[in-house]
Every structure is written in C-alpha cells, then in structure tokens.
Amino acid sequence: MIVPGSASQALGAALAAETGHSLAAVDYERFPDGELMASVTMDDTDRAIVVAATTTDAAHVELLQLQDAVREAGADEVVTVLPYMGYGRQERAFEAGQPVSARAMARAISTGTDRVILVNPHEASVTDFFTVPCTVVDAAAQLADPLPPELIDPLFLSPDAGAIALAESARDAYGRGDVDYFEKVRHSGTEVEITPSDAAVADRDVVVVDDIVATGSTMSESIGVLNDRGAASVIxxxxxxxxxxNARTKLERAGVSAIYATDTVERDVTATSVAPVVADVL
Structure with a gap:
C-alpha cells in the first residue's frame, strides 16, 4: 500500500495510480500540547510504501511516526520514498562542533525502514549515511513534460558545470536543443557575475534546469542576465x-516567462510528477 505523508498527498495518489497499489487511510492530528500524531489504516500489510517529503522538522517527525505506524499495522516490508530529503545539503560539518545533519536524519530514517528511495539528492554522498539500501532516482527528464512543444531554438542551461547532466537529461527528453551551463565569477563576498559559458542566447527560448530552487537569489539573477542578453523567453x-x-516573487520580478517543477515538493508550480521514475524502482 502507498502511505502518503501530509506534504506528499498528490504524489502519493500519483504513485498509487502509476503502480496500481491502493492508498492507505492516513490521519494527521496534533495534540493540545503541540505534539504530532500520524496514524494509518491498512488493508494490505505485505508491503508499505511510505511517501513523505521532509520539508520541515515536523515532516521528519511525521515520517518516523508513519514508519512506526505501518510496522504496528503489521507491514512485512517497509519502503520509504523521500521525494525531497530535508537537511540533505548539510552533508559535512563546516566547523568543529557542528552536526552532519544529513547523517543524523539518514540514520533516524533508516531505523524504521527496509529500503530508501531518494529523488535527486543535492549531495550524492548522503546515500552513504543510510544504514539500509538506498536507491537514487533521477527525475530531470520529467521536467521536459510541461515544456511547450514549439520552443524557439531551445537552450537548456544548468546552474554550473557540475550539474550539466540535469540539463542534458531534460534536453534529451524534450528531443532537441543545445546544452550549456552558467559560469560564476565571484568579485567580492556579495558580488557574483553569472554568464552562460559559451552559447548565444539572443532570440532563443532558454530553459534553466536546476535540482533545487530555495531562496531564488541566484536563479533570479540568472533570469536577469538572460533577459539582458536578449533571450526570447526564460523558463x-x-x-x-x-x-x-519570497523566492517566487524574486523570479517573477526578474522576468521569468514560466516556472515548471515536479511534485517532490508540492507547490502551485508543480506541473509534472516523479511517480513514473519512482515506480520503475519499486
């Protein structure tokens, strides 16, 4: 059965439809003292597939409760799908005495599951922190689904050279276009110059492909650069x-033409689902 966390209800439904599994009945409550309670009613206890993006501290607690609840319900196997893993970017301690937060979260999650499926972690090394098998799936190709079919001489840009595989995957799924990446030159602690490395952008539809948009600061600056260079549109x-x-406002003020995202984090810009690529590895 598919057991959705409260932050992943749409993805849970999409995954149920993709796999043919039924959806478990899940209740999310909060006691008067503020503590959470997530409870599950399951018809099939052979395997429980808990789908929960841990976008907040509360979502982490809820996930641990769901894992424990399906065990209490009699699940023979527990698979945990992390569409988005919170604290996953803190994969090392920058100073003595700081936690490796990704390691702490991975260890906690591992205690309640037999297997983890992780969608596009920002740092690939976080998989080493899980004490159960962890499978990474790449959802970049799904980003081509909502793109208009008539893009003009499309150019797919990644935020840096290290992430160019994301842009290549989206371009390959779309079927045509060039791929490039942004170069960042830091002039001071606060001033960063961002430019596409090689390709011309004038009169072209440019698709910027990233794994995460958090504060939107770098992305909005990139949009401004592309518009200044005469891009036909910036998606x-x-x-x-x-x-x-205020990340969304930053992007709109910068002149973005459209924003498309997956349902790993459910937002109003969600336009495609990672359910097919997750289903492939279940």
Missing part, C-alpha cells in the same frame, strides 16, 4: 521547488 524548471520566503 525555469526544477525538481525540488522549495521557494523559501
């Missing part, structure tokens, strides 16, 4: 649309 695509604080 932002990302796998994990965190959109912290």
């Amino acid at each position: 932002v695509t990302c796998i994990h649309p965190l959109f912290a604080r």
Whole structure:
C-alpha cells in the first residue's frame, strides 16, 4: 500500500495510480500540547510504501511516526520514498562542533525502514549515511513534460558545470536543443557575475534546469542576465521547488516567462510528477 505523508498527498495518489497499489487511510492530528500524531489504516500489510517529503522538522517527525505506524499495522516490508530529503545539503560539518545533519536524519530514517528511495539528492554522498539500501532516482527528464512543444531554438542551461547532466537529461527528453551551463565569477563576498559559458542566447527560448530552487537569489539573477542578453523567453524548471520566503516573487520580478517543477515538493508550480521514475524502482 502507498502511505502518503501530509506534504506528499498528490504524489502519493500519483504513485498509487502509476503502480496500481491502493492508498492507505492516513490521519494527521496534533495534540493540545503541540505534539504530532500520524496514524494509518491498512488493508494490505505485505508491503508499505511510505511517501513523505521532509520539508520541515515536523515532516521528519511525521515520517518516523508513519514508519512506526505501518510496522504496528503489521507491514512485512517497509519502503520509504523521500521525494525531497530535508537537511540533505548539510552533508559535512563546516566547523568543529557542528552536526552532519544529513547523517543524523539518514540514520533516524533508516531505523524504521527496509529500503530508501531518494529523488535527486543535492549531495550524492548522503546515500552513504543510510544504514539500509538506498536507491537514487533521477527525475530531470520529467521536467521536459510541461515544456511547450514549439520552443524557439531551445537552450537548456544548468546552474554550473557540475550539474550539466540535469540539463542534458531534460534536453534529451524534450528531443532537441543545445546544452550549456552558467559560469560564476565571484568579485567580492556579495558580488557574483553569472554568464552562460559559451552559447548565444539572443532570440532563443532558454530553459534553466536546476535540482533545487530555495531562496531564488541566484536563479533570479540568472533570469536577469538572460533577459539582458536578449533571450526570447526564460523558463525555469526544477525538481525540488522549495521557494523559501519570497523566492517566487524574486523570479517573477526578474522576468521569468514560466516556472515548471515536479511534485517532490508540492507547490502551485508543480506541473509534472516523479511517480513514473519512482515506480520503475519499486
């Protein structure tokens, strides 16, 4: 059965439809003292597939409760799908005495599951922190689904050279276009120059492909650069649309033409689902 966390209800339904599994009945409550309670009613206890993006501290607690609840319900096997893993970018301690938060979260999650499926972690090394088998799936190709079919001489841009595989996957799924990446030159602690490395952008539809949009600061600056260079349109695509604080406003003010994202983090810009690629490895 598919057991959705409260932050992943649409993805849970999409995964149920993709796999033919039924959806478990899940209740999310909060006691007067503020503590959470997630409870599950399951018809089939052969395997429980818990699908929960841990976008907040509360979502982490809820996930641990769901894992425990399906065990209490009699699940023979527990698979945990992490569409988005919170704290996954803190994969090392930058100073003595700081936690390796990704390791702490991975260890906690591992205690309640037999297997983990992780969608596009920002740092690939976090998989080493799980003490159960962890499978990574790449959802970048899904970002091509909502793109208009008539893009003009499309150019797919990644935020840096290290992430160019994301842009290549989206371009390959779309079927045509060039691939390039942004070069970042830091002039000071606060001033960063962002330019596409090689390709011309004038009069072209540019698709910026990223794994995460968090604060939107770098992305909005990139949009401004592309518009200044005469791009016909600038479309932002990302796998994990965190959109912290005023990130969405930053992108709109910068002149973005459209924003498309997956349902790893369910937002109003969600336009495609990672359910097919997750289903492939279940």
